[in-house]
Amino acid sequence: MTDSNNQDSKKSLHFLEQIIEEDIRHNPDVITRFPPEPNGYLHIGHAKSICINFGLAKKYNGTCNLRFDDTNPTKEDIEFVNSIKEDVQWLGFMWDKELYASDYFEQLYDWACLLIKKGLAYVCHMTAQEISEHRGTPTIPGKESPYRNRSVEENLDLFARMRNGEFKEGACMLRAKIDMSSPNMHMRDPIMYRIRYAHHHKTGNAWCIYPMYDYAHGQSDFIEGITHSLCTLEFEVHRPLYDWFLEHIAEPSQQVPKQREFARLNLNYTVMSKRKLLQLVEEKHVQGWDDPRMPTISGLRRRGYTPESIRNFVDKVGVSKRENIIDVALLEHCVREDLNKKVPRVMAVMKPLKLIITNYPEHEKETLYGISNPEDPDSPKRAIPFSREIYIEQTDFMEDAPKKFFRLTPGGEVRLKYAYIIKCEDVIKDAEGNIIELHCTYDPLSKSGSGTEESKRKVKATIHWVSCSHAHTAEVRLYDRLFMVENPLDAEEGDDFLTHLNPNSLHIGSAYIEPSIADVPPGYMCQFERTGYFCTDKDSTQNHLIFNRTVELRDTWTKEQNK
Numbered sequence: 358m359t360d361s362n363n364q365d366s367k368k369s370l371h372f373l374e375q376i377i378e379e380d381i382r383h384n385p386d387v388i389t390r391f392p393p394e395p396n397g398y399l400h401i402g403h404a405k406s407i408c409i410n411f412g413l414a415k416k417y418n419g420t421c422n423l424r425f426d427d428t429n430p431t432k433e434d435i436e437f438v439n440s441i442k443e444d445v446q447w448l449g450f451m452w453d454k455e456l457y458a459s460d461y462f463e464q465l466y467d468w469a470c471l472l473i474k475k476g477l478a479y480v481c482h483m484t485a486q487e488i489s490e491h492r493g494t495p496t497i498p499g500k501e502s503p504y505r506n507r508s509v510e511e512n513l514d515l516f517a518r519m520r521n522g523e524f525k526e527g528a529c530m531l532r533a534k535i536d537m538s539s540p541n542m543h544m545r546d547p548i549m550y551r552i553r554y555a556h557h558h559k560t561g562n563a564w565c566i567y568p569m570y571d572y573a574h575g576q577s578d579f580i581e582g583i584t585h586s587l588c589t590l591e592f593e594v595h596r597p598l599y600d601w602f603l604e605h606i607a608e609p610s611q612q613v614p615k616q617r618e619f620a621r622l623n624l625n626y627t628v629m630s631k632r633k634l635l636q637l638v639e640e641k642h643v644q645g646w647d648d649p650r651m652p653t654i655s656g657l658r659r660r661g662y663t664p665e666s667i668r669n670f671v672d673k674v675g676v677s678k679r680e681n682i683i684d685v686a687l688l689e690h691c692v693r694e695d696l697n698k699k700v701p702r703v704m705a706v707m708k709p710l711k712l713i714i715t716n717y718p719e720h721e722k723e724t725l726y727g728i729s730n731p732e733d734p735d736s737p738k739r740a741i742p743f744s745r746e747i748y749i750e751q752t753d754f755m756e757d758a759p760k761k762f763f764r765l766t767p768g769g770e771v772r773l774k775y776a777y778i779i780k781c782e783d784v785i786k787d788a789e790g791n792i793i794e795l796h797c798t799y800d801p802l803s804k805s806g807s808g809t810e811e812s813k814r815k816v817k818a819t820i821h822w823v824s825c826s827h828a829h830t831a832e833v834r835l836y837d838r839l840f841m842v843e844n845p846l847d848a849e850e851g852d853d854f855l856t857h858l859n860p861n862s863l864h865i866g867s868a869y870i871e872p873s874i875a876d877v878p879p880g881y882m883c884q885f886e887r888t889g890y891f892c893t894d895k896d897s898t899q900n901h902l903i904f905n906r907t908v909e910l911r912d913t914w915t916k917e918q919n920k
């Protein structure tokens with residue numbers, strides 16, 4: 358490799374890669390972890406963390422654990438554990454070990470006792486509210502707890518009694534004894550343990566004291582030998598505390614993990630906090646965690662997103678320390694780009710207008726062949742039946758058309774995709790003047806691909822269609838953004854994010870589809886030509902086909918970029 362090449366590849370490394378490349382010069386181990394709390398389903402933001410943690414481990418021949426940060430029994434559930442495992446695998450990653458912070462409860466307890474013995478932790482009887490009142494503000498130092506200076510023996514005894522269930526919830530907590538006047542609020546005697554009489558999905562009723570995130574997280578990293586503990590920027594201010602615990606728990610000779618922070622992924626027109634997503638589910642604003650309008654991995658999957666499209670999206674977003682909001686149009690662009698390469702084309706008509714080809718023999722039908730995917734020369738051809746009566750989209754015909762309307766007009770011509778050039782001869786209306794039928798003629802020599810002069814004749818538009826007698830019907834679910842504003846949380850005071858919900862985020866309609874897809878299984882993906890990408894829903898059956906619209910064909914992202 359030449360010097361300039363070397364520099365180029367260095368430049369293109371993101372800051373976490375640069376840190377790791379520096380670190381592995383001294384120690385080749387790279388062990389990361391993805392540490393979700395099982396209190397909800399994963400969302401697209403988590404996909405970024407997954408791609409970073411698993412991706413870096415893979416790139417540097419290391420390993421990545423899946424660790425459930427299950428220290429808060431009241432909000433956690435095995436349903437969430439299972440969905441998280443499914444989503445990580447679906448995204449294309451496999452963990453080295455499946456681990457649970459709750460498996461470390463005994464060790465964490467012992468280390469808490471160690472801190473007490475070192476005079477670095479104490480049992481405090483103030484209420485949560487008193488503690489927060491004593492904490493001060495970033496500019497005003499906090500006040501010390503009256504319980505701060507009790508003896509080691511007394512603290513050990515009280516902490517053991519906390520564990521034994523001798524106190525009520527909220528009666529006392531274990532706090533680290535650090536510095537009530539630290540400019541970093543997280544260092545002002547943070548809570549390490551609180552009492553919770555709750556059933557834990559793994560430890561059952563074995564414990565009634567549970568460690569706080571800040572105490573459990575770094576120590577779990579340490580137990581697992583994590584080398585790079587990668588998390589989002591909001592934890593940057595927790596880092597001194599992360600380091601403080603390890604400094605006092607690990608032996609000086611032991612290697613401790615280092616926390617590094619990167620910017621969260623934010624997306625417009627949606628919310629991404631699990632708490633908010635849970636509210637949407639519980640209050641039935643959506644049909645579940647995997648509702649195709651949700652920004653969850655399972656929602657995107659059900660909507661027809663591919664793992665590749667999500668990984669590409671995360672890649673394009675990049676890794677940095679700068680917070681920003683990503684346009685959802687970029688996510689849509691990524692799925693379009695991927696599906697364009699992969700999925701077959703089919704014809705479906707959603708707002709049908711009947712069209713009769715008057716010079717086509719009454720009972721005749723023929724089979725035409727369409728290429729499944731023009732992006733993939735090896736894709737098989739599909740058979741498309743053609744006959745005298747077909748459906749076209751209402752929007753492909755206009756009676757009094759402006760000049761720029763190139764589709765079908767009275768007396769005008771269009772090509773029927775894979776078929777013939779037709780000419781509109783007559784517009785049939787009902788008594789109220791509504792158009793109910795078009796009468797057209799076709800040019801039998803103009804068949805697509807037949808090689809005749811007529812087949813090469815240029816007409817202004819090619820439209821899609823389905824043969825009436827061969828068409829099958831399907832339910833189609835057209836999704837729009839879940840929220841009407843870019844940032845539903847950036848609301849006026851007292852303004853609830855729910856008021857920004859889009860009342861028209863789901864439109865259920867129907868379509869006539871070509872018979873080649875009449876019996877596809879759930880999860881089948883295709884492009885409805887000229888319309889968008891669709892996939893069959895998990896509830897779709899052969900008797901009742903249901904297609905979800907993944908994304909429209911129209912690409913607003915590319916348009917914006919080319920402006």
Ligand code: ATP
Pocket residue numbers: 391392393394395401402403405406426587588589620621622623629630631632
């Ligand atoms: P939420 O705020 O949505 O509930 P969380 O941070 O509480 O998310 P965790 O289950 O604790 O969710 O997150 C697991 C990992 O995923 C953490 O390391 C966290 O930093 C990361 N993560 C969460 N949200 C995002 C996001 N929007 N972008 C990137 N990483 C994220």
Ligand code: MG
Pocket residue numbers: 394
């Ligand atoms: Mg969390």
